[in-house]
Amino acid sequence: MGKANDLKVYNDVELLAGWVLDLSGNFPKQYRYLAQRLVNVTFDCMDDITLANLREGTERAMFLDAFVVHFTSLKTILRICTRKRIVSVGNEAFFLRSSANIGRQIAGWKRATLNQNR
Template identity: 85%
Template sequence: MGKVSDLKVYNDVELLAGWVLDISANFPKQYRYITERLVNTIFDCMDDITLANLREGTERAMFLDAFVVHFTSVKTILRVCTRKRILSVNNEALFLRSSANIGRQIAGWKRAALNQNR
């Protein structure tokens, strides 16, 4: 268990969080609740990675599952924002490319955590 900032997945999510902050600053004020929810949820993802890094085995897998739930919420919020034309299709596509890589990293980490208990 090293420093969380040494984890590639953490750094990738941190970059994505910065991107979310940048794009959400341009959301119309009438969607302030969505903006807050989006920003809070991406930071929840970072918390989940931090907590998973502090645990081992099934406890780690539990926090990685929480990450998947939060990250799915981020994807859903962005998809709704694209449908409402708050977010461009190009921005959503950029996010989806990054999220696929992050998803693979989390899935691999979870497999390793669960195999650790065997």
């Protein structure tokens, strides 16, 4: 196994984490808990990728599933923030473009992992 930060998907999520950190700094005071949740879930996603990279077979698939759960949570929080007008529609669009790319990479990685076990 190579290092997680050698993976394109890890680097893409790391860039997204920087964007989330910048974005969360602009949240109104009454929504700071949402900003912190966004940051935490983003770093959970990075942890999931790192752990998946260290494992093989069904254990890897398990961490990729955990990534999907965390990433879905991230998308949901951002969607709610957009509806509350905490996050602009333009920022949400940027996130959705990034998340589609990341989602394809994770799906491909999981598919390859499951095919290796057959």
